[in-house]
Amino acid sequence: MLLGLAEVFAAVTAETPLVLVLEDLHWSDYATLDLVAFLARRRESTRLLLIGTDRPGEVLAHEHPLRMVKADLQRQGYGVELPLALLSEAAVAEYIQRRFAGCQFPTTLARMIHRPTDGNPLFVVSLVDDLVRQGVVTASHGQWTLRDTFEAEELRVSEGLREMLTQQLDRLTATEQRLLEAASAAGVIFTAAAVAAGLDEDVVTVEEQCEGLARRQQFLRVAGMAEWPDGTVSGRYEFIHALYHNVVYQRLAAARRVRLHQRLGTCLEAAYGARVREIAAELAEHFGRGHVPRQAVQYLQQAAENAAQRSAPHEVISLLTRALALLDQLPDTTERTARTLTMHVALGGALRITKGYSAPEVQQVYSRAHEMGQQVEDTFHLFPVLWGLWGFYTARAEFQTAYQLGERLFAVAQHLQDPAYLIGARQALGATLLQLGELRAAHTHLEQGIACYDPTTHRTLALLYGQDPGIACRSFDALVLWQLGYPERALVTISEALTLAQDLAHPFSRVFALAFATWIEQCRGETQRVVELTAALQDLCAKHGFPQWLAAGLIWRGWALAHQSQAAEGMVQMQQGLEAFRRTGARMLLPYFCGLLAQAHGAASQVDAGMGALADGLTEVEKHGERFYAAELHRLKGEWRLQAQDQEGRSSMVSAEVAEACFQQAIAIARRQGAKAWELRAAISLGRLWQCQGKLGEAQQLLAGVYGWFTEGFGTVDLQAAQVLLQESSG
Numbered sequence: 107m108l109l110g111l112a113e114v115f116a117a118v119t120a121e122t123p124l125v126l127v128l129e130d131l132h133w134s135d136y137a138t139l140d141l142v143a144f145l146a147r148r149r150e151s152t153r154l155l156l157i158g159t160d161r162p163g164e165v166l167a168h169e170h171p172l173r174m175v176k177a178d179l180q181r182q183g184y185g186v187e188l189p190l191a192l193l194s195e196a197a198v199a200e201y202i203q204r205r206f207a208g209c210q211f212p213t214t215l216a217r218m219i220h221r222p223t224d225g226n227p228l229f230v231v232s233l234v235d236d237l238v239r240q241g242v243v244t245a246s247h248g249q250w251t252l253r254d255t256f257e258a259e260e261l262r263v264s265e266g267l268r269e270m271l272t273q274q275l276d277r278l279t280a281t282e283q284r285l286l287e288a289a290s291a292a293g294v295i296f297t298a299a300a301v302a303a304g305l306d307e308d309v310v311t312v313e314e315q316c317e318g319l320a321r322r323q324q325f326l327r328v329a330g331m332a333e334w335p336d337g338t339v340s341g342r343y344e345f346i347h348a349l350y351h352n353v354v355y356q357r358l359a360a361a362r363r364v365r366l367h368q369r370l371g372t373c374l375e376a377a378y379g380a381r382v383r384e385i386a387a388e389l390a391e392h393f394g395r396g397h398v399p400r401q402a403v404q405y406l407q408q409a410a411e412n413a414a415q416r417s418a419p420h421e422v423i424s425l426l427t428r429a430l431a432l433l434d435q436l437p438d439t440t441e442r443t444a445r446t447l448t449m450h451v452a453l454g455g456a457l458r459i460t461k462g463y464s465a466p467e468v469q470q471v472y473s474r475a476h477e478m479g480q481q482v483e484d485t486f487h488l489f490p491v492l493w494g495l496w497g498f499y500t501a502r503a504e505f506q507t508a509y510q511l512g513e514r515l516f517a518v519a520q521h522l523q524d525p526a527y528l529i530g531a532r533q534a535l536g537a538t539l540l541q542l543g544e545l546r547a548a549h550t551h552l553e554q555g556i557a558c559y560d561p562t563t564h565r566t567l568a569l570l571y572g573q574d575p576g577i578a579c580r581s582f583d584a585l586v587l588w589q590l591g592y593p594e595r596a597l598v599t600i601s602e603a604l605t606l607a608q609d610l611a612h613p614f615s616r617v618f619a620l621a622f623a624t625w626i627e628q629c630r631g632e633t634q635r636v637v638e639l640t641a642a643l644q645d646l647c648a649k650h651g652f653p654q655w656l657a658a659g660l661i662w663r664g665w666a667l668a669h670q671s672q673a674a675e676g677m678v679q680m681q682q683g684l685e686a687f688r689r690t691g692a693r694m695l696l697p698y699f700c701g702l703l704a705q706a707h708g709a710a711s712q713v714d715a716g717m718g719a720l721a722d723g724l725t726e727v728e729k730h731g732e733r734f735y736a737a738e739l740h741r742l743k744g745e746w747r748l749q750a751q752d753q754e755g756r757s758s759m760v761s762a763e764v765a766e767a768c769f770q771q772a773i774a775i776a777r778r779q780g781a782k783a784w785e786l787r788a789a790i791s792l793g794r795l796w797q798c799q800g801k802l803g804e805a806q807q808l809l810a811g812v813y814g815w816f817t818e819g820f821g822t823v824d825l826q827a828a829q830v831l832l833q834e835s836s837g
Contacts, residue, residue: 591782744768
């Protein structure tokens with residue numbers, strides 16, 4: 107028979123090359139294997155390519171004779187084995203495109219399918235089949251569509267695939283099944299020592315069983331060695347695929363699952379001793395699933411602290427939310443109240459970063475913490491609670507409440523006599539006074555906060571405040587210095603903040619410094635620098651999920667584009683940024699942002715829209731008392747009245763009088779605040795108006811008085827404009 111088949115192939119291939127494909131050789135009979143071996147060894151020249159596919163795990167598990175045939179052919183050079191790699195995400199996307207011709211699926215679908223399957227072709231096909239069976243993917247009029255409400259969480263192991271994996275598991279011995287079940291409780295990656303503890307068996311015996319399964323490529327593979335702090339050394343293994351782990355774990359009976367997790371947690375806790383914090387998340391998982399709430403809460407809190415140190419606020423929120431839910435299972439004691447308070451403070455800090463300072467969740471968490479703080483009367487816990495509430499009310503533009511909280515912070519800090527708290531209290535007062543337009547007082551507090559800060563000893567304070575207070579004090583003070591009329595000192599101070607942020611592995615502190623650097627460059631009128639800084643700012647915010655500063659970055663970038671002859675695109679970005687900023691619940695900075703939007707409308711000669719933006723900004727000032735930008739809003743209002751007059755094409759005495767009144771009001775506000783930068787701009791606007799009216803002497807006197815005050819920054823846009831106007835007025 108073999109000779110006859112060989113002659114047939116020889117005859118056929120004499121006319122044309124032939125490819126013979128034999129699928130699933132791990133299920134083949136002896137006759138087929140004989141044919142493969144015979145054809146491979148033939149001496150005669152034949153244009154034949156024979157391709158066979160098999161699953162090595164099945165071959166090894168059942169000691170199929172294919173194993174010997176393959177080894178023999180490879181040894182003699184008659185064949186080569188080509189292990190197939192798992193499909194990449196791009197390959198999964200291509201498979202979807204080929205299977206559903208003409209589909210318009212989102213690009214994220216391939217990633218959603220690739221993630222749980224790791225690109226295993228069998229699992230990919232099974233998962234996609236299941237999506238069709240569920241009606242998630244449907245065909246209509248020759249067009250494949252994906253259900254709009256589809257979420258990644260709906261992807262699950264299909265019953266057919268689960269049954270196939272269960273059948274593979276059932277073919278193992280009872281001892282091997284029991285071992286895999288214990289291993290599934292230990293995790294996708296586990297040690298033989300952990301499984302031995304769960305089974306209460308000898309480590310060597312368990313390791314031998316794991317090695318046997320790994321050699322046969324059944325469910326497990328070798329993942330190196332592991333050594334615990336107590337000196338225990340054992341092999342490390344992992345499930346070949348997460349779906350294998352999932353199917354095995356689901357087979358565990360509830361009582362056995364609980365007992366296994368308790369044993370595993372106790373074993374690891376003893377093995378790591380004083381170093382248990384390193385595996386806090388793993389221990390929290392075991393004790394949580396093992397129904398031991400006290401230890402689960404303890405380790406969830408430690409895991410959250412570890413996540414905070416890695417600047418992973420989303421993980422902090424997840425861990426602490428689970429911990430707080432478990433706390434309800436513990437007796438109502440003073441210890442529980444204190445632990446709950448600590449967790450609320452940490453949770454509030456993470457929410458402030460991820461949701462924005464003014465999110466309702468932030469207020470709820472800190473208000474609850476404040477209630478508990480009164481119960482335990484713990485001054486050290488009270489400070490971070492007050493800090494969180496200060497941040498919330500500041501973002502909501504409730505500045506009088508924020509200032510009162512700042513004073514309480516300062517009183518607590520003075521009582522504790524701890525520089526770490528004094529820095530934060532100074533920052534809170536300085537920032538609030540800045541927004542209220544009390545610039546000199548703000549500078550005093552911020553300057554003293556900077557003096558209290560030691561970069562060496564205070565590097566960990568970012569975990570307490572959400573951002574490094576030394577960076578924050580410098581950032582706020584740089585903005586204050588610019589407004590006070592010291593543009594060069596402002597640049598030096600913000601450069602120090604950026605340097606500190608670069609040296610600190612804390613993304614939100616870097617974002618904070620970048621945001622204020624952008625703000626100052628916007629004030630200076632450096633549009634290209636704003637574009638460059640917002641690119642870095644938005645990349646960091648998008649990567650780490652900081653919505654409030656991401657929105658601010660859009661506004662600043664839009665303003666810069668509008669002043670670079672891209673008014674339409676700039677205003678679109680500004681509107682998107684303002685909407686996103688408002689969605690965070692924030693009200694602070696809205697007068698400032700409305701002023702920037704008005705300037706962008708000015709670049710596009712959109713008078714009515716610009717006047718509307720200014721009116722919104724001034725309304726916000728009156729409503730909330732955020733006055734640091736009030737002088738500039740009145741100046742811009744005057745400029746708009748003049749621009750409206752010019753567009754009407756006729757002279758208007760009334761418009762000029764209104765504009766002059768706006769400029770005078772801007773100057774008066776700036777002088778009260780000591781804001782020389784805003785006073786200079788308002789003086790330039792009024793000087794130009796007077797110059798046009800022939801009042802050269804008045805214009806010269808006004809500008810000379812303001813310009814003569816400055817001692818630095820003569821290369822800035824505003825001071826250069828003032829110098830030109832002075833020269834024109836003197837002529």
